[in-house]
Amino acid sequence: MRIALVLFLLLVTRAQAAVYYVTVAGLGGEQDYEQRFRATAMDLDKIFKASAGAHVYTLSGAQATKVKLTEALAQIAREAKPEDDLVVTLIGHGSFDGVEYKFNLVGPDVTAAELAEMCNRIPSRRQLIVDTTSASGGAVASLERFGRGVIAATKTGTEKNATVFARYWTEALQDPTADTDKSDSISAMEALQYADRKTAAFYESQKRLATEHAVFEDTGRGEGVRVSAAQGREGSLLTSFTVLRIGAAQAAMNDPAKRDLLAKKEELEQRIDALKYQKAAMDPADYKKQLTDALLALAAVQGDLEK
Numbered sequence: 001m002r003i004a005l006v007l008f009l010l011l012v013t014r015a016q017a018a019v020y021y022v023t024v025a026g027l028g029g030e031q032d033y034e035q036r037f038r039a040t041a042m043d044l045d046k047i048f049k050a051s052a053g054a055h056v057y058t059l060s061g062a063q064a065t066k067v068k069l070t071e072a073l074a075q076i077a078r079e080a081k082p083e084d085d086l087v088v089t090l091i092g093h094g095s096f097d098g099v100e101y102k103f104n105l106v107g108p109d110v111t112a113a114e115l116a117e118m119c120n121r122i123p124s125r126r127q128l129i130v131d132t133t134s135a136s137g138g139a140v141a142s143l144e145r146f147g148r149g150v151i152a153a154t155k156t157g158t159e160k161n162a163t164v165f166a167r168y169w170t171e172a173l174q175d176p177t178a179d180t181d182k183s184d185s186i187s188a189m190e191a192l193q194y195a196d197r198k199t200a201a202f203y204e205s206q207k208r209l210a211t212e213h214a215v216f217e218d219t220g221r222g223e224g225v226r227v228s229a230a231q232g233r234e235g236s237l238l239t240s241f242t243v244l245r246i247g248a249a250q251a252a253m254n255d256p257a258k259r260d261l262l263a264k265k266e267e268l269e270q271r272i273d274a275l276k277y278q279k280a281a282m283d284p285a286d287y288k289k290q291l292t293d294a295l296l297a298l299a300a301v302q303g304d305l306e307k
Helices: 002-015 031-049 066-079 112-120 136-143 165-172 188-205 236-240 247-253 256-281 284-306
Strands: 019-025 054-059 085-091 094-096 101-103 126-131 148-152 185-187 215-217 242-245
Touching: 019 031, 019 066, 031 054, 031 085, 031 165, 054 066, 066 112, 085 112, 085 165, 094 136, 101 112, 101 136, 112 126, 112 136, 126 136, 136 148, 136 215, 148 188, 148 236, 165 188, 185 188, 185 236, 188 236, 256 284
Parallel strands: 019 054, 019 085, 085 126, 126 148
Antiparallel strands: 094 101, 148 215, 185 242
């Protein structure tokens, strides 16, 4: 009974949840990079603004400053609720001196530690930071926190060449094939797997040695890992974190009659994922009962959505 009540409360709060998207195209240094970074940011801006319940902040060109980024995150800190999600995407160049990572902006750069502190002030319990820059692997240790997924285009701060990961991360949010579980939504893990695969294929097609290897951290107490090396609970937050709804799910979010049903569906899917990760520590009978109840509830909600 207590578990059912907790689940009900979670469903109610998720039904009312919003998503805050912050995208920053940093300093390019050269015209080609300036145009490329801005174009990618504008693509994401368009994608996110088409999503129901989205609050979109996009900074590029002269607006891509530490002051403007600080103001945007402070505004979100005042508005966001604990049940809301936060997605921050950094596009551009980064640097790492062996101790500190910096994201290159117009004027003063912002460090990973400073960005983490700004995001810490935002009450959203679930956050995602996607750092697609060079040397972004050097930011993971400063950005990680319980409830926050961190994706970096490079495995360390020493992979300093310009990256192509941002291109394929954006493509993942536009390509329905990225939705591998056919849930009409693209999770952070699905987008990461898509972008990682496409990035590797790019270097192979160019017959070049890969100079970027994406990693993630979503436990709040680990190091960045490659998707292929994830173990245990690693990847559980990214798998349950919906970056974007597509197709029927997006249409449902624009239909007030189905919006709550979609939120229930997503929460039940997250509950099922959590149960699978907790299986080893649970009583087998209790695990089977909870999983069966959740699956039956999910089937009922899916049926209502398809009417």
